[in-house]
Amino acid sequence: xxxxxxxxxxxxxxxxxxxxxxxxxxxxxxxxxxxxxxxxxxxxxxxxxxxxxxxxxxxxxxxxxxxxxxxxxxxxxxxxxxxxxxxxxxxxx
Numbered sequence: 001x002x003x004x005x006x007x008x009x010x011x012x013x014x015x016x017x018x019x020x021x022x023x024x025x026x027x028x029x030x031x032x033x034x035x036x037x038x039x040x041x042x043x044x045x046x047x048x049x050x051x052x053x054x055x056x057x058x059x060x061x062x063x064x065x066x067x068x069x070x071x072x073x074x075x076x077x078x079x080x081x082x083x084x085x086x087x088x089x090x091x092x093x
Contacts, residue, residue: 005026006025006026006027006028007026008023008024008025008026008038008039009023009024010022010023010036010038011023011024011030020032021033021034021035021036023036023038034053034055035049035050035053036049037049048065048068049065052065053065
């Protein structure tokens, strides 16, 4: 079966009720989430989010969780440290 043409998106916003996050898939279906991972490696990242995310996270806790969430190593890429930020980044070889 061929994959449909389209993209998956995460749409985030803020209103009087607070932050809102929606995931849309290529079929046009949308779902509201508190935390969501998409793309390559999303399964591992989503598992980590489900274990660690809660609605009352502080900004510091969210930053720590985001930096610690696993990301995939794709063929043709290498992980390196950005000299300016000392944070991991992905670069093409």
